Amino acid sequence: MTPNLVQDFLTSSARIYPHKVCLIAGEKKYTYQQLDRLSNQFAQQLRKSGLKRGDRVAIFLGNVPEQAIIIFGILKAGGVFIVINHTTKQDKLAYILKNSQAHAIIAPANQKEMLLGIMPTLPELKYAILVDEASESRLPFFKFEDFLTQGSPLEPRKQNIDRDLACLIYTSGSTGEPKGVMSDHSNVVFVIQSITTYLENTPDDIILNAVPLSFDYGLYQLLMTISFGGTMILEKGFVYPALIMKKIEEYRVTGFPGVPTMFSLILNMDLNEIDFSSLRYMTNTAAALSRTHIQKIKNTFPNVRFFSMYGLTETKRTLYLPPEDLENKPDSVGIPIPGTEAWVEDEVGNHLEPGQIGELVIRGRHVMRGYWHDEAATNQRYRPGEIPGEKICYSGDLFKMDEDGYFYFIARKDDIIKSRGEKVSPKEVENILYQFTGVQEAAVIGVPDPVLGQAVKAFVVLNQPDINVNDILRYCKNNMEDFMVPKSVVIVAELPKTSSGKIKKTDLI
Amino acid sequence: MEIQEKIKKFIADNILFSENGYPYAVSDSFLEKGVVDSMNIMEIVAFVEDEFSISVDDLEIVPANFDSVKNVTEFVERKTLN
Numbered sequence: 377m378t379p380n381l382v383q384d385f386l387t388s389s390a391r392i393y394p395h396k397v398c399l400i401a402g403e404k405k406y407t408y409q410q411l412d413r414l415s416n417q418f419a420q421q422l423r424k425s426g427l428k429r430g431d432r433v434a435i436f437l438g439n440v441p442e443q444a445i446i447i448f449g450i451l452k453a454g455g456v457f458i459v460i461n462h463t464t465k466q467d468k469l470a471y472i473l474k475n476s477q478a479h480a481i482i483a484p485a486n487q488k489e490m491l492l493g494i495m496p497t498l499p500e501l502k503y504a505i506l507v508d509e510a511s512e513s514r515l516p517f518f519k520f521e522d523f524l525t526q527g528s529p530l531e532p533r534k535q536n537i538d539r540d541l542a543c544l545i546y547t548s549g550s551t552g553e554p555k556g557v558m559s560d561h562s563n564v565v566f567v568i569q570s571i572t573t574y575l576e577n578t579p580d581d582i583i584l585n586a587v588p589l590s591f592d593y594g595l596y597q598l599l600m601t602i603s604f605g606g607t608m609i610l611e612k613g614f615v616y617p618a619l620i621m622k623k624i625e626e627y628r629v630t631g632f633p634g635v636p637t638m639f640s641l642i643l644n645m646d647l648n649e650i651d652f653s654s655l656r657y658m659t660n661t662a663a664a665l666s667r668t669h670i671q672k673i674k675n676t677f678p679n680v681r682f683f684s685m686y687g688l689t690e691t692k693r694t695l696y697l698p699p700e701d702l703e704n705k706p707d708s709v710g711i712p713i714p715g716t717e718a719w720v721e722d723e724v725g726n727h728l729e730p731g732q733i734g735e736l737v738i739r740g741r742h743v744m745r746g747y748w749h750d751e752a753a754t755n756q757r758y759r760p761g762e763i764p765g766e767k768i769c770y771s772g773d774l775f776k777m778d779e780d781g782y783f784y785f786i787a788r789k790d791d792i793i794k795s796r797g798e799k800v801s802p803k804e805v806e807n808i809l810y811q812f813t814g815v816q817e818a819a820v821i822g823v824p825d826p827v828l829g830q831a832v833k834a835f836v837v838l839n840q841p842d843i844n845v846n847d848i849l850r851y852c853k854n855n856m857e858d859f860m861v862p863k864s865v866v867i868v869a870e871l872p873k874t875s876s877g878k879i880k881k882t883d884l885i
Numbered sequence: 886m887e888i889q890e891k892i893k894k895f896i897a898d899n900i901l902f903s904e905n906g907y908p909y910a911v912s913d914s915f916l917e918k919g920v921v922d923s924m925n926i927m928e929i930v931a932f933v934e935d936e937f938s939i940s941v942d943d944l945e946i947v948p949a950n951f952d953s954v955k956n957v958t959e960f961v962e963r964k965t966l967n
Contacts, residue, residue, distance in 0.1 A: 463919070612916065613916075613923055615915075615921070615923045615926050616926065616947050616948060618943045618944045618946050618947065619947050622944075637923075637924075641923070645943040646942070646944075796924075850901070850903065850904065858922050
């Protein structure tokens with residue numbers, strides 16, 4: 377049967393390739409059959425612990441292999457998973473848990489104290505499962521291993537249909553509050569099939585994933601690999617680039633998903649000693665690579681098909697540039713992914729001609745269901761299409777299209793910064809800065825950076841004399857996710873203002 | 886000891902922005918403790934190259950050389966001996 381729920385990919389691959397290794401992370405290895413059974417156990421125990429169809433479960437972990445068991449376990453239990461960046465700090469974590477009305481959370485044991493601090497404010501959060509050898513099971517905490525071994529390995533009875541939600545992915549918006557993008561099973565299944573179609577994935581593919589699973593790009597690497605019966609090498613991060621590159625040779629890796637920051641690091645390395653002959657393709661998304669970088673990649677990896685891609689969490693992936701067009705259209709981010717369409721619109725809804733600049737509008741099964749409990753933001757992003765009842769997605773990005781139907785990114789309509797491939801809301805950083813005693817005014821902008829894409833830069837006006845830049849940076853590091861922490865902070869006497877008194881950021885650039 | 890202190894101070898001042906020096910044990914893993922991210926490792930590499938006049942090969946940027954203050958110190962000591 378064609379999979380119509382995300383977890384069907386796992387059950388189907390486990391039937392076809394029971395003893396094949398699907399996931400390798402450091403010393404740990406799982407076959408399809410093992411992952412299938414372990415996720416059944418996790419699902420059964422979630423149900424026994426009170427999880428109802430549609431309940432949300434938050435995953436607050438780094439790139440550990442247990443995430444695969446947990447994600448598929450939550451889905452098999454009929455739940456909705458939420459992936460949260462593991463460097464998220466207390467206030468934002470509490471916000472997401474509250475906003476999503478999460479039923480449970482899975483976190484590393486060293487976050488126990490932080491969880492104890494926020495759990496009393498979250499009446500809907502029933503318990504936390506701690507993934508760590510040192511943890512113990514005492515309510516409201518369960519040790520992951522204990523929780524898992526209590527569940528039956530039989531597949532739980534299916535409750536969901538493909539219109540039920542599979543996941544919420546929180547994304548930064550210009551308002552500063554993160555919003556949960558709702559993906560139903562049909563959205564996720566469709567996107568997986570569309571992307572694996574143009575990447576021409578086969579069960580022989582071995583994917584090396586150093587992108588966080590909390591980022592949809594990293595998450596979909598896992599889901600896609602399971603869908604085509606491949607193998608994924610999961611890395612905790614891109615901290616030791618040479619070591620990761622050597623794994624391409626060691627495991628005969630065929631696919632490498634990267635973001636511009638990773639490619640910048642890779643291209644500065646001496647890679648002569650590494651055998652890349654197994655590598656079939658590389659993908660880039662999150663931000664465009666410069667023409668020089670693309671040329672360097674082509675020189676360094678001449679036999680690799682390089683896919684330049686564009687997307688937003690609200691549709692997952694939107695555009696991709698077929699590798700054969702890289703030569704003649706290096707500045708384009710490509711065409712709509714298979715089975716979807718896109719066009720450029722002006723402010724009053726007219727489709728624009730090639731060459732004219734307007735907002736990119738997207739139509740297809742990958743258009744997600746909206747933002748969790750945020751009707752205003754949903755109506756802004758997802759608006760009625762021509763067919764009554766259909767929703768199409770307004771990207772918020774300015775594009776133009778050429779005569780051949782290829783799209784070119786021009787600019788964002790909002791002021792979101794893209795740093796290290798992650799979206800940073802200046803407003804969110806400013807809000808946190810304003811909570812620092814001594815900061816009177818703050819303005820955050822993105823500035824071009826050869827490695828990060830854009831670097832976060834903060835300008836602050838102080839009302840206390842004895843604060844220095846390091847105090848502010850330390851505070852940022854303790855109160856924001858890593859990718860949001862400004863690369864530089866400038867203390868100024870005053871900020872440029874418009875005649876109406878609003879901070880004029882254009883004068884800061 | 887001087888090398889170790891310099892490395893601790895660099896990380897404390899430039900990566901952790903710490904008020905009270907390097908707060909971890911010298912053998913604590915950077916990755917396990919969440920001391921650094923990928924960008925920070927590159928900063929540490931640039932620092933030791935500059936400070937101790939050594940050159941670090943890309944293939945030397947591995948946990949055995951760069952995952953703790955102790956490892957970095959020993960790496961620098963080996964390099965400066967050569």
